[in-house]
Every structure is written in structure tokens, then in C-alpha cells.
Amino acid sequence: MLTKRIIACLDVRDGQVVKGVQFQQLRHAGDPGELARRYNVEGIDEVVILDITATLERRQALARTIGAVAREIFLPLTVGGGIRSEEDAAAAVDAGADKVSLNTAALRSPELVTTLAKRYGSQAVIVAIDAKRRDTGFAVYVRSGTTDAARDAVVWAHEAEARGAGEILLTSMDRDGTKAGFDCEMTAAVSDAVDIPVIASGGAGSFDHFTDVFTTGRADAALAASIFHYAESSVTDLKRHLRTHGIPVRL
Amino acid sequence: MIALVDYGAGNLTSVRKALAALGATFMTPSSPRELSDVAGVIVPGVGHFAATSAIDEPWREAIGASARRGTPLFGICVGMQWLFEGSDEAPGVPGLGLMPGRIARLEGDATRRLKIPHVGWNALDFTGAARLLRGLETGAQVYFTHSYAAPVTPECVAATTHANTFAAAVERDNVFGAQFHPEKSGDAGLRILQNFLEMCR
Numbered sequence: 001m002l003t004k005r006i007i008a009c010l011d012v013r014d015g016q017v018v019k020g021v022q023f024q025q026l027r028h029a030g031d032p033g034e035l036a037r038r039y040n041v042e043g044i045d046e047v048v049i050l051d052i053t054a055t056l057e058r059r060q061a062l063a064r065t066i067g068a069v070a071r072e073i074f075l076p077l078t079v080g081g082g083i084r085s086e087e088d089a090a091a092a093v094d095a096g097a098d099k100v101s102l103n104t105a106a107l108r109s110p111e112l113v114t115t116l117a118k119r120y121g122s123q124a125v126i127v128a129i130d131a132k133r134r135d136t137g138f139a140v141y142v143r144s145g146t147t148d149a150a151r152d153a154v155v156w157a158h159e160a161e162a163r164g165a166g167e168i169l170l171t172s173m174d175r176d177g178t179k180a181g182f183d184c185e186m187t188a189a190v191s192d193a194v195d196i197p198v199i200a201s202g203g204a205g206s207f208d209h210f211t212d213v214f215t216t217g218r219a220d221a222a223l224a225a226s227i228f229h230y231a232e233s234s235v236t237d238l239k240r241h242l243r244t245h246g247i248p249v250r251l
Numbered sequence: 252m253i254a255l256v257d258y259g260a261g262n263l264t265s266v267r268k269a270l271a272a273l274g275a276t277f278m279t280p281s282s283p284r285e286l287s288d289v290a291g292v293i294v295p296g297v298g299h300f301a302a303t304s305a306i307d308e309p310w311r312e313a314i315g316a317s318a319r320r321g322t323p324l325f326g327i328c329v330g331m332q333w334l335f336e337g338s339d340e341a342p343g344v345p346g347l348g349l350m351p352g353r354i355a356r357l358e359g360d361a362t363r364r365l366k367i368p369h370v371g372w373n374a375l376d377f378t379g380a381a382r383l384l385r386g387l388e389t390g391a392q393v394y395f396t397h398s399y400a401a402p403v404t405p406e407c408v409a410a411t412t413h414a415n416t417f418a419a420a421v422e423r424d425n426v427f428g429a430q431f432h433p434e435k436s437g438d439a440g441l442r443i444l445q446n447f448l449e450m451c452r
Contacts, residue, residue: 002365002413003372003392040437045372045394074269076394076435096264098435121298123368123396166368166396195359197370218364220371250372250392 003248004214005045005221006235007199008228010035012065012081013052019177019226033068039228040073042235045250047073048101048169048223051081052144058082063095070096080128080169089116093124101126101169104142107149107156110163117164126199127160128169129153131186138186145173153186154193161194168194169223172202177226179205184217191218199223207233207241214247253277253451254289256314256330258305266295266327269434269441275448283313291451292317295434296329300354300399301341303333315347323425323450324349325383328397331421331428340399349426352402360414368398369413373431375420381408383420383427385446391439393419393431400430425450 010017010032017030036047049069051062066079079092080101089100100120106113106127116125130145131138131153138153149156157168170190172183182203191198197220200213204224213219227233239249253270257263257279270277270293277293280286292314296302306314318324326334335346338354346354359367377389384391389409400417403410411419411430421428427447433440 001373002369005371070264070268074265074272074434074437074441076396076432094264096268098265123297123370167370195366196368197366220366 001248003045003250004219004242005199006210006238006249007046007048007221007223008035008039008044008235009048009050009201009223009225010069011050011052011225012062015053015061015065018052032065033072036069037072039235040075043239043251044075044228044235046076046078046221048078048080049097050101051079053082059088059091063091066092066095066097078126080126086112086115086119089120093120099124099126099166101128103128103130106160106165107140107142107151110159113160113163113165117166122164122166122196125165126167126169127157127165128171129156129160129190130171130173132173133183133186138189141173154189157190157198158193161196165196167197167199169199169201175203176201178203179227181205181209182213182217182219182222184212187213187217187219191220197221207238210238210242211245211247214242252289253291253293253448254280254286256280256292256294256306256310258303258310263295265432265434266293269444270448273441273445273448283309286313286317289317289322291323291325291447293447294324294326294330294333296327296331296333297396298329299340300329300332300338301344303329303346304341304344306333311347315349318349318426321425323447324427325447326428327434328430328432331430332399332401334421334426334428335401338399350401350404350406350421350423350428352404354399354401356399357397357417358414363414365414368396370396372436373411373413373419375409375411377408378403378410379408381420381422382450383422383429383443383446384409386442387439393429393433393436393439393443395419395431397430401428
């Protein structure tokens with residue numbers, strides 16, 4: 001039976017892991033290679049590097065970070081953040097990424113999703129969607145959550161799949177960093193609308209939040225950052241908890 | 252020396268770094284002639300079966316001849332699929348034909364929410380004695396990402412079940428295949444690559 005995946009996210013700026021709350025207030029959380037090594041020992045299923053470096057040297061800095069993490073783990077590695085072109089994606093793949101995650105660029109140039117799916121296969125292309133609740137539906141935001149894209153998350157996820165995305169990484173901006181739990185309603189709405197796997201992100205604060213997102217949220221994978229970074233909880237303990245609640249995990 | 256066949260499909264970085272971590276000496280041959288005196292051959296792969304059409308006739312012959320001489324051959328993911336006769340994903344593209352059978356699309360199951368592609372960690376159910384899987388136990392979890400798979404034939408040494416059951420690992424004499432990605436399957440995957448390398452000595 002296919003297990004539910006637990007994915008650790010490393011938000012990286014200038015080669016160091018940082019973490020914010022609702023996309024703001026960044027604080028330092030450690031060295032990417034060291035964190036990756038710890039997560040690997042604890043049984044993490046995948047690692048995502050989201051690069052938020054804003055400098056001109058970002059591509060080289062990101063390649064160094066990817067290399068440092070790829071040396072430590074033999075697990076699927078996704079890289080996102082600032083991938084705007086085929087060249088950016090190729091640089092990430094050449095540095096050791098197995099998948100790239102497109103966010104703003106996918107909305108601005110949806111044909112990039114198709115181009116990359118043709119070049120590397122759909123399994124290598126994740127479309128990341130940052131969304132907030134509205135009175136009706138879920139509004140997509142781009143540019144690190146600063147700009148309303150005037151799109152609905154469910155509609156956009158469906159289009160992204162049609163254009164060649166292999167997975168959807170869905171982040172609740174309302175819940176990001178709050179530890180108030182995943183937005184299960186939004187996750188379920190997107191998961192029901194697509195046939196590709198959906199990774200839920202934003203709001204993990206307790207083990208039960210993961211149970212919820214895998215049951216009522218119908219997520220295929222869950223991504224978290226701060227719950228793991230500060231060694232508040234180990235991945236092993238989380239997986240044991242999920243298993244006792246009947247959720248299949250790799251242990 | 253292990254030959255890692257680069258036919259331009261996808262990314263060899265993960266396989267390279269796993270082989271390097273295991274201390275293997277390997278190269279990506281630029282000509283089929285270079286396969287004449289290697290200790291083992293790995294055909295990696297991600298993506299679409301049609302990509303294997305880049306393995307042209309001289310390469311096919313060299314890889315086939317090397318396997319017939321007894322040199323260990325390991326196909327990974329689409330590389331394993333290529334060991335079979337062909338695939339419904341690209342009906343016009345022949346496989347190497349060392350394994351009998353044809354690659355078919357995986358079944359999904361909407362009512363059980365079993366999606367295609369089959370992405371993630373799933374269990375290996377051992378179906379026979381396998382040199383490739385030495386040191387692992389049935390139930391070991393490995394990482395898959397694919398939409399097509401091989402049928403369960405006598406060559407199957409580990410089967411995996413999504414909506415239907417398919418061959419996750421195959422071996423016959425000196426020819427081995429893994430539908431999953433050992434290079435992305437953590438310690439279990441490294442052990443499988445190590446097992447292959449040991450057979451190359």
C-alpha cells in the first residue's frame with residue numbers, strides 16, 4: 001500500500017535555513033545539510049528546499065545548498081523558490097534536484113509547466129499554490145504571497161494538472177507558521193479536483209494535525225518546517241503516531 | 252568500472268551521487284565500444300518510455316552483447332521497463348527484450364483514491380530469492396514514481412501493489428531491474444545498489 005509521505009521543508013536564505021510566520025518574521029533555523037542529515041536518520045520521506053534568497057548570486061548560492069543537502073540524503077529532493085525559466089530549472093536539476101516546484105512562474109507562464117514536463121517528465125514538476133480563504137473559494141497569491149493572482153486554487157490546480165504538473169504543493173497562507181493545523185477543507189477541495197498527488201502545507205502544530213490532513217483533508221503527503229526544525233518533535237514519533245491511527249507510513 | 256548509460260533522458264545526478272557514496276568507480280561511456288570491458292552496466296531512467304528510443308542500434312547491440320557475456324546489467328525505472336519487449340506507453344519503440352512481457356499502464360481506483368502516477372513509498376513483497384534484495388526483508392519500503400509497470404512474471408522477485416500488483420524488481424541470471432528508484436530510497440535503496448555492485452566484481 002502506498003504510504004502517506006512526510007516531507008520536511010527547508011526555507012533557505014543565503015545558504016541558511018530560516019522560517020517565518022504567515023510568510024513574515026523570519027528566524028534562523030540552522031544549516032541545511034545538518035538538518036537534512038537529521039531528518040534522514042529520523043525517517044523523513046522527502047525534502048523540499050524553498051529558496052528565498054533575493055540577491056543576484058542566488059542561482060550559485062542555491063546550487064551550493066542543493067549540493068550540500070544532496071550529499072546528505074538519498075531521498076527525493078525538490079527545489080523551489082525563484083524558478084522562473086527552463087534555465088533556472090535545469091540549474092536546479094543539474095545541482096541534484098529530482099523535482100522542481102514552480103509557483104509565480106507557473107501562473108505567469110503556464111507553458112513552462114508543459115516545457116519542463118516534456119523535458120524531465122511530469123514526476124519532476126510540482127506546481128506550488130499559495131492560497132487564502134475567501135467567502136467563497138480559495139484565492140491564489142503569488143510573489144511570496146504578496147500579490148493576489150485573481151485565480152481560484154481549485155481551478156488553477158486542475159489547470160496545472162492538465163498542463164503537465166505531476167504533483168500539487170498546496171500551502172494555506174492563513175495557517176502558515178501558526179501551528180493551528182492544516183486547512184483540511186481547502187486541501188480536500190483541491191485533492192478532489194485533481195488526479196495527481198496533493199501535498200498539504202501550512203499550519204502543522206501537532207501530530208493530530210497530520211492525522212486530520214490525511215483523513216478529512218485527503219492529502220497524499222504533508223509538508224512541515226518548524227515542527228521539525230527546532231527538534232520540537234521527531235519525524236519517527238510522528239510516524240508512529242500516524243500508524244497507531246491507521247495511516248500507512250514508512251517506518 | 253561500472254558504465255552508467257546516459258541516453259539523454261532525465262537526470263543522472265542522483266544515481267551518480269549514490270554510486271559515489273558507495274565508493275563505486277563509474278563512467279558514462281560516450282561510445283558503445285566502451286561497454287566491451289566494463290564490470291557492470293546500469294541503464295537509469297525517468298519519464299517516458301519513448302526516451303529509450305535514443306538508445307540506438309549500436310548501443311542496443313552493445314548492451315545486449317555485454318549482458319549475453321554475463322556482465323551484470325541493472326535497469327532502473329524506465330531502464331527496467333526497457334529490459335522487456337516493449338511498452339504500451341510508446342508502442343512503436345522496442346525494448347531490449349531480455350525479459351519476456353510487455354509494460355502496461357497502471358490501474359487507478361477512484362473509489363479507493365488510488366491515483367496515477369503512483370508516487371511515493373510502497374512495500375516490496377518478495378516473490379522469490381533475490382540477489383538484488385539481499386539484506387532486506389519483505390515489506391521494505393522504496394520510492395516509486397511511474398505510471399507504467401511490468402507484469403508479474405517468473406522473473407519478478409518483488410511485487411508491489413497499488414490498484415493492481417506489478418513487478419517492482421526483476422532478475423534473471425545477470426540481468427536485474429527495479430521499477431522504483433534505489434538512488435532515492437534511503438538506506439534500503441543504497442543496499443540494493445551495493446548488492447548490484449558486489450555482483451559486478
